[in-house]
Amino acid sequence: MDGHEGESVNVAIVGATGLVGHTLLQVLAERQFPVRGLRLYASERSAGQTLPFRDRDLPVELLDEATSFKGIDVAFFSPGTDVSRAWAPRAAADGAIVIDNSFAFRLDPQVPLVVPEVNPHHLAGHKGIIANPNCSTIQMVVPLAALHRHNPLRRVIVSTYQSVSGTGAAAVDELREQSRAALASQEMGGHVYRHPIAFNVLPEVDVFLEADYTQEEWKMVWETRKIMDLPDLPVTATCVRVPVYVAHSEMVYAEFERPCTVAEAREQLAAAPGVAVVDDPAHAVYPHALQAAGHDDILVGRLRRDLACENALVMWVVADNLRKGAALNAVQIAEELQRQGLL
Amino acid sequence: MDGHEGESVNVAIVGATGLVGHTLLQVLAERQFPVRGLRLYASERSAGQTLPFRDRDLPVELLDEATSFKGIDVAFFSPGTDVSRAWAPRAAADGAIVIDNSFAFRLDPQVPLVVPEVNPHHLAGHKGIIANPNCSTIQMVVPLAALHRHNPLRRVIVSTYQSVSGTGAAAVDELREQSRAALASQEMGGHVYRHPIAFNVLPEVDVFLEADYTQEEWKMVWETRKIMDLPDLPVTATCVRVPVYVAHSEMVYAEFERPCTVAEAREQLAAAPGVAVVDDPAHAVYPHALQAAGHDDILVGRLRRDLACENALVMWVVADNLRKGAALNAVQIAEELQRQGLL
Numbered sequence: 001m002d003g004h005e006g007e008s009v010n011v012a013i014v015g016a017t018g019l020v021g022h023t024l025l026q027v028l029a030e031r032q033f034p035v036r037g038l039r040l041y042a043s044e045r046s047a048g049q050t051l052p053f054r055d056r057d058l059p060v061e062l063l064d065e066a067t068s069f070k071g072i073d074v075a076f077f078s079p080g081t082d083v084s085r086a087w088a089p090r091a092a093a094d095g096a097i098v099i100d101n102s103f104a105f106r107l108d109p110q111v112p113l114v115v116p117e118v119n120p121h122h123l124a125g126h127k128g129i130i131a132n133p134n135c136s137t138i139q140m141v142v143p144l145a146a147l148h149r150h151n152p153l154r155r156v157i158v159s160t161y162q163s164v165s166g167t168g169a170a171a172v173d174e175l176r177e178q179s180r181a182a183l184a185s186q187e188m189g190g191h192v193y194r195h196p197i198a199f200n201v202l203p204e205v206d207v208f209l210e211a212d213y214t215q216e217e218w219k220m221v222w223e224t225r226k227i228m229d230l231p232d233l234p235v236t237a238t239c240v241r242v243p244v245y246v247a248h249s250e251m252v253y254a255e256f257e258r259p260c261t262v263a264e265a266r267e268q269l270a271a272a273p274g275v276a277v278v279d280d281p282a283h284a285v286y287p288h289a290l291q292a293a294g295h296d297d298i299l300v301g302r303l304r305r306d307l308a309c310e311n312a313l314v315m316w317v318v319a320d321n322l323r324k325g326a327a328l329n330a331v332q333i334a335e336e337l338q339r340q341g342l343l
Numbered sequence: 344m345d346g347h348e349g350e351s352v353n354v355a356i357v358g359a360t361g362l363v364g365h366t367l368l369q370v371l372a373e374r375q376f377p378v379r380g381l382r383l384y385a386s387e388r389s390a391g392q393t394l395p396f397r398d399r400d401l402p403v404e405l406l407d408e409a410t411s412f413k414g415i416d417v418a419f420f421s422p423g424t425d426v427s428r429a430w431a432p433r434a435a436a437d438g439a440i441v442i443d444n445s446f447a448f449r450l451d452p453q454v455p456l457v458v459p460e461v462n463p464h465h466l467a468g469h470k471g472i473i474a475n476p477n478c479s480t481i482q483m484v485v486p487l488a489a490l491h492r493h494n495p496l497r498r499v500i501v502s503t504y505q506s507v508s509g510t511g512a513a514a515v516d517e518l519r520e521q522s523r524a525a526l527a528s529q530e531m532g533g534h535v536y537r538h539p540i541a542f543n544v545l546p547e548v549d550v551f552l553e554a555d556y557t558q559e560e561w562k563m564v565w566e567t568r569k570i571m572d573l574p575d576l577p578v579t580a581t582c583v584r585v586p587v588y589v590a591h592s593e594m595v596y597a598e599f600e601r602p603c604t605v606a607e608a609r610e611q612l613a614a615a616p617g618v619a620v621v622d623d624p625a626h627a628v629y630p631h632a633l634q635a636a637g638h639d640d641i642l643v644g645r646l647r648r649d650l651a652c653e654n655a656l657v658m659w660v661v662a663d664n665l666r667k668g669a670a671l672n673a674v675q676i677a678e679e680l681q682r683q684g685l686l
Contacts (some may be wrong), residue, residue: 159502159594161544194627201504201592203645203659208624212647234651238594249544251502251581281551284537302546308577316546
């Protein structure tokens, strides 16, 4: 159909009208994913709209009891955890392979949790549902896995600088409206976050769980361990929301089994698929969110040795959370399924 | 004169028209520092203005060859490193005690580098110049020292979320103007930072030095060691600028000699002068920049144990960089000098 290596496939997107849904449509078109048919689903609030794909406008259908996924080859889900939990098994039972962007199935031992650059071998033997990891985790594990191949990873400490688009479209609006209000010396208001996010920094991403770590912080522990096949890896995360629209930044501190050098790490990262080394600080060349937004690569820079520990490195990792952190990784999973003859 | 415990003193402020200078005037008035006379100095660009202090408007005089510090008891300097380097020794030679906010003398072994809650004993034997530490360092060492008294500190990893007021008034204007431009879908422009700061995060604070760490990152290493009398303490810093006007936030990861618990740490921090524990995450109670701006305490929250290391804690530390990070700490040094009979 368009020269793509795989067979052309029937695709569904559940949660098509959200930020990730929109980005999925763009990424499928940009990468010339061999879409034969495309069906879009959303909740009552958004069904009835149309969304552009290539040169057509496609209707957004209501996801309800009448919906069938028979004939769908791959269904991208990003409607939120509850809807995924209810509907992904039905879609899989109808014969679709579900690539789910929610937290619902990520820790299920029956469900592969996949970043194609890191653990494509986990796809074999899937049972119809494949989980797309958390955005903050995806952008961290790709560079860590590239280094881990040469020198086993022993410990990770990470602190994040996460954009509001990770929360959704309402949070993007809230940052914009609060910023306008603050610049006009008016009250900021707001209902998405528990404190204003404009011109502020909030050390709260997702709900608080055990030991006063947030769910986002726990996700970075649990998901990193599963993706990297390192069930005991110590990961200590502090997840923080910053007033940025798109792209998450992370300080990643990584300790390895053996001494490492910045020069070796730079070489290993430069050779890693999906990673771009952006690291010439003297010329103001380092990754930043505005630069990463809209781009596919995970940008890595500010590479430094821990001067007190010859086995440890510090790096600054920035990626578009809607692309590599969500939609792009999901499409890459579908491409990898095709490559492995599983789709 | 006003019931303050110390003798009334003649005060000079060099760099009076900057953000720190303004804050010094506020803090001196708020704390009823026993000011007898007050002289304000600035460069040609700003001399000739008047600035309010208590119920008077004071003239800002030009700092030039004719300036004498004879009769001045204490001179607060915050004009920038070059001016401090040239003028602080002259003021000290004229008999003033200089409390200098620049980097010029901080690492000089003859010059005490003081945070009054941490190392007031370093003031004894000063030679006329006392250095006020870096803002990011001050807010970190106060809680660390409170914990270190009970359990020796062995290692620190910190990543910062620093506000633009740390750079100065021009950076505050740049954030405001770039934010306005971005909201109007216009080009952001800018000349203070090397990339736009509005709706962005920049892993660059101060110039790049050895091993690709910035000067701000090195300051957190060198100054923490000197203030805490721990010349070999491993400190690994990543300093990052965020689109916030006032107050720096920090993720501080601290490893101690012995196992520690969150409950003990919370008690020790709650009892520490200058620290307020703000830590009830279930009710959205944690420190954030908008909350800290304009306040004197160092706010500490998000207290957690590193679940993989029983000797390590993680905390979130937020403080007003113009107050505790600069002007307030300088005034507290003067108060401590009075308490010790040195002023």
